[in-house]
Amino acid sequence: MVDAEALTAWVREFARLVHEQRDELTRLDSAIGDADHGANLDRGMTAAVAALDAQSAAGPAAVLKTTATTLIKTVGGASGPLYGTFFLRAAGALDGVPDPTDPAALARAVRAGLDGVVARGKAERGDKTMLDALGPACDALDEALAAGKPLDEALGAAAQAAADGRDATEPLVARKGRASYLGERSAGHVDPGAASATLLVQAAATALAGRG
């Protein structure tokens, strides 16, 4: 059952991974961006966990909404509105659903979040962005659930697809964001947004294990 407690555990695990990988995310961003991705996202996720700690018992949609508004408020850079929109749209997809704790509802929420990132960033897959990890992860999750696989296995497949997508950004030329100013010189580096999005999916696989 993917209830509010499970979603809180997901946000917490994402925050932990971002904090742990903060320097690596910044190193990736210093190669093709403005070297603030690790610090910005760490600040935002630390604030999100604090906001969830301060919030009294709330439903699944409220957990994601609080995470969204905190990220929007505290990140500062482009990852604020992008991750903020991801969680905001995901929260909207859970709102009013008869059983928001059903794994299928989680999959629909994540898909709605992905669509939000696409609408906000106007990027396509292959542009060397977070979409290159998040898109394949959503596809893998949907396919596995549609094939009747348990949630653990489906999230494991999603995490693997995200990591593969992240690694595949290395030779790409960036077409969105600050990295796009570098043109051909952006090739040869893994995209920091794809790297952090992979952490988001890995966090789901870890925190939601056994909740299906």
Place this chain on the structure above:
Amino acid sequence: MPVGLVVVSHSRALADAAVELARGMLPGREQVIEVAAGDVDGGLGTDATAIADAVTAADSGDGVVVLMDLGSAVLSAETALELLDDDVRERVVLSPAPLVEGLVGAAVTAAAGADRDRVAAEALRGLAPKQAHLGG
């Protein structure tokens, strides 16, 4: 009531200076220009919740035109629209105009009582005098 204006920037100093420059064109005139600039700690950054608050403050019912600098300011301004009530959102235009030139054009036009679409159109034409002068 005249159309309200909102300035979104990564930098509070940049936004305030742009507003000061625009207000220099409006001696003795009232014009609502709200600012949403900088991150929560006063550093460089943008915050969609602050932008949504600024739009709400600038809205008198006749529309709001939002001018912004670049990058995450654009994404945050779009995200702010999602945070607004439906009726307010419908009255807001996000202008693709350059911040300084667009703001001056918008401020002069709004203070003269033009409607929202006219203000947004003048913001967009803000670059024209410079282009004509430099032959660009």
